């Protein structure tokens with residue numbers, strides 16, 4: 467072991483420069499393992515200081531294995547957003563009698579033989595008045611009431627979309643009934659020649675299909691990877707919306723959408739509509 471006198475002769479004081487230590491009796495311990503240990507610590511302290519104050523390296527994003535938002539420090543924005551409007555009809559205007567609306571839809575479907583024939587001839591699995599009755603609000607007061615309320619919701623959506631209508635307004639172009647029985651679907655489609663389209667929901671029994679919306683950029687995604695199953699809602703390529711009776715959904719007419727298989731034993735009843743820029 468080392469001589470005890472060497473150990474006892476050390477008296478350490480702080481280095482006036484702030485880093486390291488020095489002995490008050492350096493001459494008495496010029497050499498030996500204690501010196502080596504002491505200066506090893508000093509060197510380590512200097513290394514630590516040097517490491518922590520070194521210039522930061524720039525690592526290219528592509529070479530990073532993982533990139534966390536709390537470390538990236540980048541600004542990432544959403545551009546060219548797709549808006550979807552959802553509200554209860556009752557939030558604006560005079561309340562529409564839901565029971566009367568449902569009864570009217572069923573009565574009209576029973577009486578509208580032209581609509582039944584068109585649905586059958588065109589493979590529509592159920593009933594739609596789309597091609598047979600172009601004047602529901604004129605024929606049935608409940609539809610006139612409904613349109614007054616829809617006008618208010620569309621106006622609210624136009625406000626959100628920040629449309630410059632150049633002194634014109636959006637006007638109802640078409641409104642029609644859809645009745646989908648069990649197993650009924652409505653294939654993916656858009657609503658050409660319109661600005662705003664939407665649907666209000668009259669009967670949505672348990673198991674009734676949601677509305678499926680598709681990312682409008684799908685046709686441009688030539689080599690784009692699929693999105694993670696738990697991706698954020700705004701990052702997904704398909705969105706399913708399950709509205710309740712009395713809800714109204716609005717979207718821009720170019721947005722592709724479909725009604726998947728109705729799994730309910732009962733009929734799914736909705737009223738859809740288009741608004742044009744006039």
Ligand SMILES: [Fe+2]
Pocket residue numbers: 655656657723738
């Ligand atoms: Fe549609």
